[in-house]
Structure formats: structure tokens, C-alpha cells
Amino acid sequence: MVAPSQPQTSPQPPRKYTKIDFQTDQEVRWCPGCGDYAILNVAQQVFAQLGFPKEKMVMVSGIGCSSRFPYYVNTYGFHTIHGRAPAVATGVKLANPELQVWVATGDGDALSIGGNHFMHALRRNIDIKILLFNNRIYGLTKGQYSPTSVLGTINDKTAPFGTVDQPLNPISLSLASEATFVARSVDVYAKRLMDILKKAAEHKGSAFIEIYQNCNIYNDKAFDDFTDRPFRDDRNVMLEHGKPLIFAQGKKGIRLNGLKPEVVTLGENGITEKDLIVHDEHNPSLAYLLSRLNHPNFPEPIGVFRNDRMPSLDERLENQIADVKKAKGEGDLRKLLFAGDMWEVK
């Protein structure tokens, strides 16, 4: 038996891990060809590279295909209930701020049934990393449309004549919810995804990463139009902090015409790099503007939209407790009970 205190802080050199250290003995049960395999593979590599003690890492998930993620990562893991992972993760992190807490979720889990928790976790800036596997479909329940399904999507399950509800934009929503780290990548962009996950891990505060993920059973090729190799360069713009928005192998860029972004060709009508929007991760208004750019009218932005350091909920709470203890002293149970109007009976 040990005293039930929380683990002590002590700066430690990074652990040496390999990807294998983050694999479990559980058989991975996603459909063959699912984009989730690629994400898991990248995540396990990133976790190994971080060198953060794996016993202090917690994977939390909700319900859906993506939410099987914790079973396949050899850290502490909690496969919770539909939509509630950000709230559970908030409790884990508040109870022990030394833990590194990751949430694996999907478009239905995070944005439909769990929309409220998603919004509030982000606005509180609780130090958790939310990986949203966005396949724009309900996979585990076999193919109903989701809150990110493109308007008019026809599927034979619940939208045989096409969806009639407007999808939402997870990046815009997260920015509007005051998320301090917001990024997007794609399951098959291994290198990009790896960089983004590392940055998210380093970020103190809520980090939100939307990952376009192909569901090859119910919504196959949903992103192929801009992620397939032949189109990638032309139909994606990679966001780099401090760099102009250039794509199509340096031939095209995005500039602002008043408040309206537009695609321009460099060299045409005297347009140079200087005319283009320069990405600034510390400007949430710009981040929001970029979140509205979508294929096919624009190249799909990939990368970090926003990355700002703000005090996190867990930091604020710990500091407040420390301040109160400093001012009032450690709570004394006897004094708490023996208080108010009292009387003695002899």
C-alpha cells in the first residue's frame, strides 16, 4: 500500500521508447484499409519520439470506430461513452495535472452527441489533445450520415435522397470555441500528421486536431479529390507560420482582396509573394478566415491554424488552490467543523 498522494513532479530526461512500446497485445479491429491504421501508426511513433513517461499518458475516447484507439495504445486508457470523452478527460487532467491526456474521437462523437462537451473543453483551455478522426460518416453504426457529411450526400442508410442538413466546419467551430491550438491533417499525410501531433503535445492547453480519415466501407474516397497524389500540390495549401500562402509548387497563392481571400497566380498581373497572406498562428481572426477556405473553391488548408499560449484550466485551478492555501493555510478539518454559532452542553 502506498500513501494516496499524486505522483511528484521531478524533471526527468526523456525516456527512450520505440513504437513497439506503445503497441498493445489487443488485435486491432478496424476494417482492412481503414484510415485509422495510418493514424494509429503515426501516433505510436510520435508517442515514442516524445519520450514522455508512458505511465503518465492517458488515452480517452468516446464511442465510434475512432474510439477503439485507446485499446491499441499501451498507456493508460479509458474507452468511455458516446460524446463524453472531453468531459472525462477534463476530470482526469484536473485530478492529476501531471498526466498527458489525449482524446480520440470522431465527427459523430465529438460534434453531434458530444458537441456541448467539445465546445466547453476547448473554451476552458483544459490541457488535453483532441484528435478528431473526421470521415464524414457514421462508421460503427454502419453508414448513416454525420454532422460533417457534405450537403446532398446520398447514402442508402438515412439519406437515400441526399442529406438536407448543412454540415459544420470543425475548424471554424473549434476556433469559435476559443481553442488555443487548432490544426488539420490527413490520415495519409504521415509526415505532416507527425509534425502536428508533436506540436500539439508540446502545446500547453487544449489542442484540437482534425484528421481527415477515409472510411473505405461507408464513405470511400471522401477526400481523394484533394488528397490523391496527383492533385495534392494543387488542391492543398500547407500552412506555415510566418510564410505566405503558396501552393501548386509555388505557382499560386492566396491574397486578400479587401476582406475576401482569392486565389492568384504568381507572376500574373505583377503579383508577387509580397501580395499574399502571410500565415500567423497567433492571429485567431486570420485562423478563422483560413478555416473558411475549402476545396473546391480554394485549396484545402493543412497545418496549424492557431497556436497561442494561454493559461490552461488545470493551471488556473492549481494556482488558485495554491494561492488560497498560501493566504489561509492548509485546510484544518477541526476548524471547519467547529465554526459558526456554537454552544457548549456540559
Place this chain on the structure above:
Amino acid sequence: MTPPSASNVAAPRKQETLDQVTIRFAGDSGDGMQVTGGHFTNTSAVLGNDLSTFPDFPAEIRAPAGSLPGVSGFQIQFSSKDIHTPGDRPDVLVAFNPAALKVNLSDMPDNSVIIVNSDSFGEVDLKKAGCKTNPLEDGTLDKFQAYKIPITELTMKALESIKFKEKDRPNKERNKNFFALGILYWIYSRPLDTTMKTIERNFAKKSNADRPIVLAAQTALKAGHAYAEATELFRSQYTVAPAKYEPGTYRNIAGNQAIALGLVAASKLSGLQLFYGSYPITPASSILEELSQRKAFGVKTFQAEDEIAAVTAAIGASFAGALAVTGTSGPGVALKSEAINLAVMTELPLVIVDIQRGGPSTGLPTKTEQADLLQAMYGRNSESPVAILAPSSPAECFTMAIEACRIAIKYMTPVFLLSDGYLANGAEPWKIPEPSSLPKIEVKFRTEKEGFAPYLRNEVTLSREWAIPGTPGLEHRIGGIEKSHIQGNVNYDAENHDFMCRIRAAKIQRIAQDIPELKVHGPQDATTLVIGWGSTYGAIRAAVEDCQARGLKVARAHVRHLNPFPANLGKVLSRYKKVLVPEMNLGQFLFLLRAKFLVDAKGVNKVQGKPFMISELIEVIEKEAR
């Protein structure tokens, strides 16, 4: 009718001694009735009376002024004897307006005392209360001892020398409750000092600009007292002697306050940090409010975005090794149900505090009821055993909160603590325990790698081990999908599921070995048993004791552990020819008793949003036990 004014009173003052008195303060919800009642309560407590209170207020913060729905009440019974309820019918009603008089008059026995603020019986006031004629003049009060006192004007006169910078008149007028309190303090021989000090203390933090507030309240209180003494309006002055208590230090405590203190104590006794996830809801919010003050104890309060986040964050905190508690009322429990099942499946300690209120749906938010028992017991999908406890008095909320934490931790299970609006807001004297006398709560976090499996069970308790993140070598995954026995991996096997359902149920039943047997109070030859749970304790005890004193062969028992039941409950029930089960619902505890013990028990049921009166129960017992 007794003389309504001072002028025609000539009789000399008598000093009389009473055993007990019940007073009800009633006025507009903005008139400060709860504050007034609170002061009277503390003064009587410090004086050493036994007491019990019943605040009864509307759901609306400020319903239209002077209207019937806007009436707020506070009832206190204080006594030189051991009492258990706030009294059936008041001996004294203090009514601040026509609405308050109209709403409460039917509860007043003939010849009881009614004190009214005659200044608030103008034409408009009467119209707001829907009075066609003035009850002060139309004979309504003939059968009572009515005192019509111009409390507003007397208060204004008393405060003449005090000047408020703004809103001088309204600021003064609002002290009419203190004037009335002063009158009652004189009648019942209460000292002013406790209230004087409390007024001072309540405003101590505020700036000097608030001095007139302190001065006005204190002056009004003294003026009311002096008025009662000087005018000779009241022919008698009464004393109610201190009650006989066990030696010790006492304070007055309300149920929700006691729960909050109990949770902080459980945190100290277990060495675990307290995590309280909650969403504001009547009548549970005051627990969150109290605990948010307790940062010096390392208490982490989380005011969540909704009921579901409140419980799921608590479950996350429990997974991470905190003493996790969520508090709510019935509608909140409904929202939390799915998450509670997650804690059932993952076998994590979790305390769910349910301050029951009138339902269904939004129901009667500020009124009391005991109708969530079956929700706690069965209100989740599938086989979902949880422990259920119910305190029986405001003070007992303290010990039962600690008990809920002890069971949750020892048995790695969700535990319901079923209180209700009556216990939450009602108050009684509490003998403050020395922290050193409280039982330690043992916590064992697993640290050894060797032989660890997430669902390995303790042979005695059947509980699994608590292995928290941060512990090297114990990395494991849990979740809502069915678990394999011992290893805890995802498992869909038929036999395993059957086994796990049974072992989760058996684990909860094991708690019966670890709780006190049910005590019966009554004569050996009793043939009728009155058995209850929760806040009906006081009324049942008083009613049964009254019947026993008159020779009826009746006994009583009160159940605090509702799942599992005390091990001897079946035997106890089998000893009696008749079993009566009073509860503030349509027979939920009765249903469980009949189902489990095949006993032909009979319900005594009331769902009026207010507690049983002793007389109601006496009437039933007399009929049944003859």
C-alpha cells in the same frame, strides 16, 4: 378575540414556561423570511433548545410581489425536549402581507397566535392576494389571537435617525423583518446578542459605506424588542428551557451543509483529493457553493456545462485517483444515468448525491419528495447494481456522506446518497464530532506490477483494485464494453457476460456484511412495525413514540442502507403482523420490501411536496395497530 391594539390591554404580564413552540414566518419571497427564520433558529440553538426547521419557498426568485405564489415561509419548532420535526401546525404565524396570511391560515389551529403587519393590508395589497374583503376586518381572524401591528411604520420611525445615501425608504423598510424578530425574541425570552453579532459579522467584510445597513438591522431588532416590552400588547412572556443534550459542542446544521462538510471530512480521512463535479440545480446547488469555498482543503469543484459532463468529469477524476463526487437532483440523475453505468462497468468509486425534489420532469423544484428511490435502484439500462444510502436527518447527512465515500472506495462502485429538499434546507442541532473520532477510510492504490490484472478481485469484497495513471508498469485500458473476468479485456462471450453480471451484483450484496444491522425501537410484544427511510424519520419517530406512550403495540425501524438492505431486515419484517411503510412517494420502498421479502406491507403515502405531519401518521397507526 384578543385585544388587537396596545390601548385596551390592562392585564399584568405573566411569565409562563412552555415545552415547545412552533412558529412560522411568512411573507413575500423578497421579504427576507429565510433570513429571519435563520436568525431565530441560531438564537434558539445557542440558547440550547432542541429544534427543527422547515424552509418552504417558491421556485420563483421573485414572483410578483404580494401574490399568492410569491409567498415564502420558514417554520421552526423549538423545544426543551427531544424533538424530531419542525412541528405539524404552528402556534404562531407571523404574516407580512395578505397573501402570506391567506396561504397559511388553513394550517393554523383555533386560538393560535397570528401577528400581522397591518401596514401591508392596503387596497392594492389585498387585490394582489385576491382578497375581496380585508381579513383584518371581516372576522376572518376572530377565532385566533390576532395582533395587528403597523410593523412598517414602526420600523421607519425607529430608523428615523439613520440615513441611507440612496433609496432611503426602501432600505429602511426592508428591516421590518428584524423588527418582527425583535418582537418574537421578547415574547419567547430570547437574547438579542447572537443575531446582533451575526448581523455585524455578515457585513464585516463590506466597506464602511455599508454601516447604515448594519445599524439599521440592529436598530430595528432592538426596536421590535422594546416595542413588545413597552406596549404591553402581549400579556404573557414565555420561556422554553434548554433541552437535555449529551455533553459536547453543538452547532446548528442544514442537510446540504452537512453533506459538504462530510465530503471534505471523507477527503481528509481517506487522504484523497475531493473532486466535485456538478451543474447548478435546485435543491442541490448549495453543496457546490459550499465546496467551492474549500480550496484550502485542495477541493476541486468543477461547475460543468451540463449534468452529463459533471458526472463524466467525476468519473475521469476517479480513474485518476481522486475521491469523485457528483451532486444533483432527480432530473439530473436521469441525465447522468448512462454515465453512472460506465462507473458500474469500469468499477470505479463514485458518489452520486441526489437531493430529491418533487417530480416528474421539472415538477416542484423547491419542494421535497422521496420518489427517486427506484430511479437510483433501477433507472439505468441492463443489470446495473449500485449501493444506495439515505440519511434520516440534516445532521446525519454528515456521517452518511462519509459512509457513502467509504463504501464507494472499498467496493469500487457508484454509491447513491439520497437526501431530499426537506433535509437539504431543514436544520437541527448537531453535536460536532472531533475529527480524531471519525473512522479512517483506507485507500489502497495498486503499485505492484507482479500479478496485476485490472479485474482481479478481492475475495472478501469482490472489488477490483484501483490502479491509477502515473503508476509505472500498470498501464491498462478500461471502458464501457463488457470486460473479461480478471484480465479486463474487451469480451463478448456469453458465459463471461453472465458471470460478470452476477459478480457485479454479488459485489454490491457483499456490502451487507459491512453495515450495521437494522435496529428496532419498541416493545417486545409489538405487533405492528412502522418502517421508513430518509427524511420521514422525525415524523415516524414522534408518531410511534406518541402511540407507544399510549400503550399501542407498535415498533419502528429506519433503514439507512437501501441497497443492499441490512442483513437482518427480512427477519425483522417477519416478526410483525402488520408492517406500515410511510414514504413521500406512491410506494417505492414498499415495492422493494414486498418484492424482496414477500411481506404484505402496507404503504402510507403522501406526495404533496411537504413532509408528513406527526398527527397524520398517528391517525394511521392508531387505525392499523388497534
